[in-house]
Amino acid sequence: MINRDVSPAVVARLSRYYRFLRALKEKGVERVSSAELASMMDLTASQIRQDLNCFGGFGQQGYGYNVEYLFGELRRLLGAEEGYTAVIVGAGNLGAALAHAQTFSRRGVTVTAMFDISPKLIGTRIGDLDVYHDDDFAAFYKKRPFDIAVLCVPKDAAQECADRLSALGVPAFWNFTGIEITVPDGCVVENVHLGDSLLTLSYKLKKRT
Amino acid sequence: MINRDVSPAVVARLSRYYRFLRALKEKGVERVSSAELASMMDLTASQIRQDLNCFGGFGQQGYGYNVEYLFGELRRLLGAEEGYTAVIVGAGNLGAALAHAQTFSRRGVTVTAMFDISPKLIGTRIGDLDVYHDDDFAAFYKKRPFDIAVLCVPKDAAQECADRLSALGVPAFWNFTGIEITVPDGCVVENVHLGDSLLTLSYKLKKRT
Numbered sequence: 001m002i003n004r005d006v007s008p009a010v011v012a013r014l015s016r017y018y019r020f021l022r023a024l025k026e027k028g029v030e031r032v033s034s035a036e037l038a039s040m041m042d043l044t045a046s047q048i049r050q051d052l053n054c055f056g057g058f059g060q061q062g063y064g065y066n067v068e069y070l071f072g073e074l075r076r077l078l079g080a081e082e083g084y085t086a087v088i089v090g091a092g093n094l095g096a097a098l099a100h101a102q103t104f105s106r107r108g109v110t111v112t113a114m115f116d117i118s119p120k121l122i123g124t125r126i127g128d129l130d131v132y133h134d135d136d137f138a139a140f141y142k143k144r145p146f147d148i149a150v151l152c153v154p155k156d157a158a159q160e161c162a163d164r165l166s167a168l169g170v171p172a173f174w175n176f177t178g179i180e181i182t183v184p185d186g187c188v189v190e191n192v193h194l195g196d197s198l199l200t201l202s203y204k205l206k207k208r209t
Numbered sequence: 210m211i212n213r214d215v216s217p218a219v220v221a222r223l224s225r226y227y228r229f230l231r232a233l234k235e236k237g238v239e240r241v242s243s244a245e246l247a248s249m250m251d252l253t254a255s256q257i258r259q260d261l262n263c264f265g266g267f268g269q270q271g272y273g274y275n276v277e278y279l280f281g282e283l284r285r286l287l288g289a290e291e292g293y294t295a296v297i298v299g300a301g302n303l304g305a306a307l308a309h310a311q312t313f314s315r316r317g318v319t320v321t322a323m324f325d326i327s328p329k330l331i332g333t334r335i336g337d338l339d340v341y342h343d344d345d346f347a348a349f350y351k352k353r354p355f356d357i358a359v360l361c362v363p364k365d366a367a368q369e370c371a372d373r374l375s376a377l378g379v380p381a382f383w384n385f386t387g388i389e390i391t392v393p394d395g396c397v398v399e400n401v402h403l404g405d406s407l408l409t410l411s412y413k414l415k416k417r418t
Contacts, residue, residue: 011412015405019387078408079415093306100302103387103404107411147414172414174407178228178312180250188417190410194401195312196224198383199287201399202316203220205356205381206288208397 013051014074016041021071022106033064080108086174087140089161090152091116091131094176098150099127112146134161141168148172155179222260223283225250230280231315242273289317295383296349298370299361300325300340303385307359308336321355343370350377357381364388 006014020041024032034045034052041048052070075081086104088095091114098104104111114131116122121131132140149165151158151173158177165173166183173189175181183189215223229250233241243254243261250257261279284290295313297304300323307313313320323340325331330340341349358374360367360382367386374382375392382398384390392398 011409012405015408018408019404079411080408082415084411084414093309097302097306103407107404107407109407171417172410174410188410188413190406192403192406195228195316196221197399197401198312198316198318199224199227199289200220201357201381201383201397202288202293204397205293206291208380
């Protein structure tokens, strides 16, 4: 049923639909029309119908979308029901902030550990998470393999960390390091370049004045 | 010289060029061809030429781009030389992580203060930044107006914070709250929805298997 060539832009929008539908669900809303969703999301109703058609529709003419059903379908399609696990590599400020956030649990991802190289941090707990040394990657992965490595290490350690982890078989990297890492074929990466986002804001601000 | 209708996708790529050119500059590289840049950035040379043509080119046939010159032009075009100032609203884990990051200074933005409502945090310093109470927004803004409010508050406080700050005249919002805020005409917003990024990764991982 799933169109296998969905564009990255559509996938990004599907993640956004997920967020809006979850909010509707939490408010107890049972159904929503494409026009209502469009107005909330600042998209056109036809854009929404087109996006959701890629995934088989889920809507019924004259009724709109059943919120719970569509949310569940998106959850499934986007992989939030796969029970993915993650570790956070780099227990500095950003790593710790992510460890405390609900970002993971709200998308079905369980964080199982943190890693760092600082003697001050190894053996401590951040939130509910034990902090291990990077040298324990292999031993940990053997006992408790994980799907996603969240890279919060300094730029100059980023590629080496990615190399070591992908060599163990880690298939996915959520990369906050600000540099673009190279991974073997078959691995997937999603970059969060906060600096690019700040510059985009700065451009919008400059254009405005 | 600037094409005033540059698409958001191009602006995002320009921020990425900025990052790669800075890295080249730091390595002492003086010039780069569109083919070399394309290979580094996983784009096509013609895509790069097309993007940079929107901004008047900067390249010379047979020479390529002068790294320092192009970096300087992008810096100027993207607003990194405007001397923008920012405050971080919400001094929790994420706010503190941003306060310690070089993300701002590397893009010409100076962070001048933090705000929170927790009595434990008011009056403390995080990194070099004093933490003030949200009730001091107006008094602070009057004395030291700022360009960007970095919203790191809980979801349910996001819109109210944006309302109070935009009413004072704050023109730009870098929004980490995970909900989409509404701002008056003339204000600009850049959203960082980490959850959307994680779901996109989860989708890629699911598709891979």
